[in-house]
Amino acid sequence: MTYSLGLDGGGTKTECVVLDANGQVAGQGVAGPSNPLRVGFAAAAGALTLAARAALTSAGAQMTQVTAVCAGLAGAGRPSVANRVLAFLAAEFPQAFVHATTDLEIALEAAVGGGPGVVLIAGTGSSAYGRNAEGKTARAGGYGPWLGDEGSAFDVGRRALAAAALARDEGEPPTRLEERIFAALGCSDWDDLTERIARSTDEVFPAVFPVVIEAAEIGDRVARDILLDAATALASLADIVIRRLGLAHGEFALATSGGALGRTALLDWPLERSLLRFAPRARIGPLRVSPAIGAARLAKRLAASHPASDSRSTPAYGTED
Amino acid sequence: MTYSLGLDGGGTKTECVVLDANGQVAGQGVAGPSNPLRVGFAAAAGALTLAARAALTSAGAQMTQVTAVCAGLAGAGRPSVANRVLAFLAAEFPQAFVHATTDLEIALEAAVGGGPGVVLIAGTGSSAYGRNAEGKTARAGGYGPWLGDEGSAFDVGRRALAAAALARDEGEPPTRLEERIFAALGCSDWDDLTERIARSTDEVFPAVFPVVIEAAEIGDRVARDILLDAATALASLADIVIRRLGLAHGEFALATSGGALGRTALLDWPLERSLLRFAPRARIGPLRVSPAIGAARLAKRLAASHPASDSRSTPAYGTED
Numbered sequence: 001m002t003y004s005l006g007l008d009g010g011g012t013k014t015e016c017v018v019l020d021a022n023g024q025v026a027g028q029g030v031a032g033p034s035n036p037l038r039v040g041f042a043a044a045a046g047a048l049t050l051a052a053r054a055a056l057t058s059a060g061a062q063m064t065q066v067t068a069v070c071a072g073l074a075g076a077g078r079p080s081v082a083n084r085v086l087a088f089l090a091a092e093f094p095q096a097f098v099h100a101t102t103d104l105e106i107a108l109e110a111a112v113g114g115g116p117g118v119v120l121i122a123g124t125g126s127s128a129y130g131r132n133a134e135g136k137t138a139r140a141g142g143y144g145p146w147l148g149d150e151g152s153a154f155d156v157g158r159r160a161l162a163a164a165a166l167a168r169d170e171g172e173p174p175t176r177l178e179e180r181i182f183a184a185l186g187c188s189d190w191d192d193l194t195e196r197i198a199r200s201t202d203e204v205f206p207a208v209f210p211v212v213i214e215a216a217e218i219g220d221r222v223a224r225d226i227l228l229d230a231a232t233a234l235a236s237l238a239d240i241v242i243r244r245l246g247l248a249h250g251e252f253a254l255a256t257s258g259g260a261l262g263r264t265a266l267l268d269w270p271l272e273r274s275l276l277r278f279a280p281r282a283r284i285g286p287l288r289v290s291p292a293i294g295a296a297r298l299a300k301r302l303a304a305s306h307p308a309s310d311s312r313s314t315p316a317y318g319t320e321d
Numbered sequence: 322m323t324y325s326l327g328l329d330g331g332g333t334k335t336e337c338v339v340l341d342a343n344g345q346v347a348g349q350g351v352a353g354p355s356n357p358l359r360v361g362f363a364a365a366a367g368a369l370t371l372a373a374r375a376a377l378t379s380a381g382a383q384m385t386q387v388t389a390v391c392a393g394l395a396g397a398g399r400p401s402v403a404n405r406v407l408a409f410l411a412a413e414f415p416q417a418f419v420h421a422t423t424d425l426e427i428a429l430e431a432a433v434g435g436g437p438g439v440v441l442i443a444g445t446g447s448s449a450y451g452r453n454a455e456g457k458t459a460r461a462g463g464y465g466p467w468l469g470d471e472g473s474a475f476d477v478g479r480r481a482l483a484a485a486a487l488a489r490d491e492g493e494p495p496t497r498l499e500e501r502i503f504a505a506l507g508c509s510d511w512d513d514l515t516e517r518i519a520r521s522t523d524e525v526f527p528a529v530f531p532v533v534i535e536a537a538e539i540g541d542r543v544a545r546d547i548l549l550d551a552a553t554a555l556a557s558l559a560d561i562v563i564r565r566l567g568l569a570h571g572e573f574a575l576a577t578s579g580g581a582l583g584r585t586a587l588l589d590w591p592l593e594r595s596l597l598r599f600a601p602r603a604r605i606g607p608l609r610v611s612p613a614i615g616a617a618r619l620a621k622r623l624a625a626s627h628p629a630s631d632s633r634s635t636p637a638y639g640t641e642d
Contacts, residue, residue: 037519078512078515079512080512138492139490140490141490143483143486143515144515144519146479146482146483146518146522146526147479147482147483147486147518148483148486148487158467158468161467161468162464162467162468162469165464165468165469166469169460169461169462169558169561170561170565171459171565191399191400191401194399194464194465197465197467197468198358198465201467205467237490240490240491244491244492
């Protein structure tokens with residue numbers, strides 16, 4: 001039996017899936033984060049190895065039986081990152097076809113295989129990616145929290161705290177939202193909060209996201225407005241991709257993915273309404289298959305289209321920009 | 322002769338002024354940054370010492386002739402920071418009255434002494450501070466770049482890059498603004514830029530501010546809109562303080578300060594128009610006297626109002642919040 005291996009490396013965890021020759025899931029493994037730009041390259045490589053070994057063990061498979069490997073990592077849109085990941089995979093799986101690409105491309109593969117479609121991802125960050133029937137691709141967002149990531153869990157949390165800071169300046173008594181945020185973070189006061197933010201924004205802002213949902217669901221107006229703005233911003237990312245690919249009037253799959261979605265109707269519903277305005281005939285729904293499975297399928301598909309003598313792919317995505 | 326010494330510690334430099342017994346400037350000194358939250362406490366203390374020694378040397382004065390010292394530092398609104406600065410000043414100037422406070426309070430002192438008025442500061446960060454005739458104070462902004470600092474040089478630079486990222490996603494050719502930014506930063510491409518931002522936002526975003534001004538002045542619409550938004554955001558900070566102090570219909574001095582102002586009419590003029598809407602009878606104008614002089618005057622004024630036996634002040638500002 002031969003196997004295809006797919007890796008989905010994110011900012012919080014790495015998932016690995018092993019598919020057998022029939023495309024069925026034979027094993028799975030999980031390890032720590034492997035976004036090289038957030039955790040460094042050595043830690044990322046370690047997490048990829050651990051997740052792969054765990055998945056192979058659970059499949060009862062040997063590394064030498066793996067004929068195709070694909071890793072999709074946030075940050076791998078940059079050629080310098082993609083090439084390092086590719087070199088690592090080539091060394092780890094010397095006998096396999098290997099491919100390194102972005103988290104976006106494996107999510108699109110999970111959604112529509114090699115066909116046309118769009119994925120909208122909203123987790124700690126946010127971005128959209130798509131492909132039309134002619135094979136043209138387009139991307140929007142994904143610049144990180146300083147220049148973008150609008151509508152992400154990070155952004156929603158940050159906006160809620162900015163709103164609390166403004167209310168404080170206005171001399172308003174602490175809102176229920178503010179009180180809940182401080183309680184959830186275990187912060188004693190604004191000094192404490194400011195120092196926590198200075199130490200690690202990643203440990204503060206995404207953690208505020210569920211508190212915003214909770215407050216919005218019991219009617220907090222500020223929290224509701226922040227979620228509505230997030231829906232608009234996310235739809236706008238998808239809209240850019242849809243327009244650039246000429247899909248606005250077409251039928252196509254528009255898959256959503258990421259930890260910020262599927263959590264509350266107060267974000268999901270206005271997002272779907274906005275998306276339908278931009279693409280009335282789109283089939284909108286959450287990704288049904290994990291990006292790690294998308295990665296394994298992409299590995300298999302690309303390996304099949306490459307002659308055996310050319311077993312190293314070049315990054316397909318890195319030069320798109 | 323006795324002297325008063327004022328220190329203005331910011332994110333880019335520390336200024337020290339020595340006033341003689343007649344309130345005339347007798348000496349000045351400059352050193353590196355001394356915002357303890359940005360450069361660490363040891364570096365901040367070192368810069369304060371260097372600036373003070375240089376100012377005393379230029380005044381031909383001895384440390385033992387200094388009877389009152391005040392340091393105004395960004396970040397010293399927190400009691401923990403103010404107390405460390407106070408302890409440092411007490412050790413450096415054992416025979417003098419010492420006081421530690423915020424950059425905002427010394428700017429207000431420079432503007433209006435102990436009287437009523439408002440200062441609006443727009444440099445790398447942004448904030449507003451004021452006092453009414455009853456002695457009540459109010460503050461707005463100053464939460465740092467993640468939760469605020471709207472209209473600051475940092476924020477303007479960040480918005481210009483976010484606009485460029487959006488235009489790139491839209492598939493537009495690089496605008497003149499984008500080209501100028503990349504040239505000014507010496508960045509080769511977006512990968513390079515993203516890595517520079519990840520390394521140090523302080524070295525990227527404020528450096529983009531003058532490029533935005535330049536582009537706006539030759540008619541770039543995006544750059545003009547960003548400066549207009551900055552003016553609105555800054556006016557809104559002042560408006561919060563003006564309303565909280567009940568000054569909207571009064572005559573009072575509204576002083577502006579900081580490196581983001583006085584650079585272009587495209588920011589200064591809409592800011593003044595907005596401020597006059599909020600406070601039609603305010604006397605608006607740039608700070609005529611440096612915050613370091615404000616610090617020295619504050620030192621002298623506070624020392625005079627304290628009995629000699631009580632030569633250590635407690636932070637006047639730290640508990641306001």
